Amino acid sequence: MGLKNTGDTTRQGARIGVRWRIADSWNMRLGYVAQTLHSDDTQYAFKPLGGDRRALSLQEPSGNDFDGLSATLSGDLGWAHLKINTAVQSHGLDRRYDATVATDRFGGAGRTAYDESDSIEALVTEATLSSQTGGQLNWLVGLFATEYSHDRTGDVTQQTPVRLLYENRRRDHVDETALYGQAAWALTDRLKITAGARVFRLGVETQAVARQAGMIIDTLDSTRSDSGIAPKLVIEYALRDNILVYVQGSEGYRAGGFNTGTTSAQPYGVAGGLQPYRQFRSDELVSYEAGTRFRVWDDRLVMRLALFGIDWRTIQSDRIGTDGLPFTGNIGNARNLGVEGELAWVDGPWRIDANLMFAEPELDSPDPGFPIPADTSLSGVPNLIANVAARRALIVATLPAWVSGSVGYVGASNLIFSADGRYPMGDYWTSDLAAGIDLENWSVSLRLENVSGSRANTFAYGNPFLVGVVDVTTPQRPASLIIGISRRF
Template sequence: RMRRQGLRLSTLFRINPAWTMKAGFLAQTIDLDDSQYATSGVDAPYTRRRRLSEPSRNDFDGFWVSVDGDLGWARLRASSSVQSHGLDARYDASPSAPGFGLVDVAALDQSDDLSAAVHEVRLSGDLGARASWSAGLFFSEYTHNRTLSVSDGLGGAVALQQHRRDHLDEAALFVDAGYAVTDDLTVTAGARLFRIGLEHRSETTDDGPFAGDDQLIGVAPRLVVEYDRGPIVFYALATEGYRGPGFNAGSVGPGGQQPFRAVRSDEIVAGELGARFSLLDDRLRGRAAVFVADWRDIQSDRFDGRGLPFTANLGDGRNRGLEGEVEWLVGPWTLDGHAVVNDPELTRPDPGFALGSDSRLPAVSDFSVQAGLVHEARLAQATVRSELRLGYVGPSDIALSPTSMSRSAGYLTSQVGVSAEIGRWGVRASVDNLLNRDDDTFSFGNPFYPQGDISTPQQPITGRLAVTARF
């Protein structure tokens, strides 16, 4: 059984005609009596064949505020947000009991406490009729405290305990400039100068304490070229991004095999070539593109031989694909669709975590499609919106380790909803999984059990009712 409750508030204050302030708060708690995956079997395909239940709790709360205004010579946008996130979960680790010195039954209890603060100030403006610019500062702090404990799950002695604390801070200066070379051709270039700092402290009962510091300093460029031919705009873009380095707690792998103590930063270089169009008096809009992304030293969360989590560098990978979306307006009706085709592959596996040269990038579906039909009308004093959505997420590989490979075969999604707004009040009713499908969705399941035995069926047909008010 799952219990979910929360609160969401947002407000907008117009200080004067040129300045506005927005703020919001969100709090949510999710309690699960047991995990949502099942063990496959011929006689009873969704029977839980586990010795221990796996309850979990997920608490989240956050606050944000932003200010927008006109300085005369530039537009200013400043925003700040703070959030905290608590996660507590238990896993049945019985298959790995001997590896922890336990007999027959073992449980892993994991507690995560995360906090983050993000701040950004951005200025933007024009330089004459053909040039535009934006520049700003970004700063964030992120702290993650995690405790792992392995025991018999019955209140007995603790076989392994691990505490770790990771503190990351990032500062960045970014700037963009656009110039209309001709009436049809515009070039925008930008860069982000950043520093990511990391402080790591950990202690494990079978490995002792460890402390490490690291940092990454770099520049992430961006280039966009647009050619506007009236109803069709052709574009090309190239971007670069990074994730900072890290450390693994606990034991390291033997003989040059991961997990290593240090985790290398990864880098992604992405490019896209496409076109946006607006036809039939703006009633038919859409976009089509081809894309490629090269990823170096891919960071990915994995599990060691005993089922304990660590971060690996998988090697280099590439994803190529096609993407398209379209929207067609006919009176009160709107028909929209979106499709993506992916060709993910691991081009150079890391020798310390060899998944094989022909491995596909895990957790990336081969393709996905989605379509929606929306009708909007006035009924007395109410604005009524009806919506039907269907989608399909294609197959994807799930690779936990070099010896643990499984595959999600794909699944169908569906939703219908009706909403009405009268003044400041709104009500919405919706039903998810209209066809009551039980297809296996993407999930890592339980790392201590063979992955081929695990199925995570879709949530059964579910109804929702929401009431909102604006003040």
């Protein structure tokens, strides 16, 4: 296309918060937040071309708009603390991809665009009752309910002459309710046990229709529901006043759903065959952790060290079909064993924070409908993440100020499951420097991100129709200077 500097991005937003003190122990908070984000083009490049170059037939703009209104009532009942929160949220997403390389799959020719749109409207309400703190037994019970609708569209359009080759219209209506609670019991001055559980039910109703060349090729009007119990258990023991050891286990759950919008190039498989299937199953994650937290040198240094294990069953994964359109599959069972640590050191005006995580995420039992070599690393999950940050408080002309800096590392991973590691990404460093000063009710800050000017590959994906066609790279954002101005009221 011969274009340069096409990726301009504009972000605008507003946030308003109001607090009303109804009585001595009762408060009402109202909040509103809105944001619009628009990019003129995507940010990836073609690796074979070198540098930040690529060869596409169309620009790929995107938009992301969000707004939400919330209200929170909290107060003291004497025997317990009550908190009720409700929020109304709206989220709109629009994006375009160049589908020219796949136009023949949809019966087209020449420049072709794939336009996606998502519109989400949600109502969320949550109420909790918690005990007064300080006793031998502390407890919390809560009720959660949400209802939301998600409208999605996907159109493949030939540009010259303009012709709609494929269209997909889908609506999901979801309602979820959950009752949860936990209790922390201090059996002795040193031993505490915390146990909890979440009982949930989720129902989804999906309606969808897809057309190719004006003919209906896929339609669905169906419902499904999922329910279960997710428990949690934590045991803590204080070896000394400054040394604590603990073990914990918890379970997470994600509901299943439906795939829609298939084309003749990607029919749905049947049980025992290859995915995608019409329905994808729920997945379950069980995590275990054992570690220690301790404080030394008059609490100037606080550290946490832990060993963890994760058992993930019937993993849901968003994949790309042979027609270039997305679907959700269950790829099998995986495990992840690792170690993590973090520390915070505070001494006078100085504060230093550091964290490190090393893991070995592997798919140990692939689903027969999604043939992947066993012991393949989980896609998109690095085996090493580390970060160190330092901050120093200052006085500049009698005004409080600060300076800070950080450096981090994100380890290597792969975009998709591949025995030969064809789609590598990650293995890069991050860095930033910042400074700020307080001027009574005003604050001013400067932040320089990507100080080293690294151009490493953060994400080896740019366009669903290019997967398997050309290797892409998404470099880090160039060194950027950010100015912040805020006022306290």
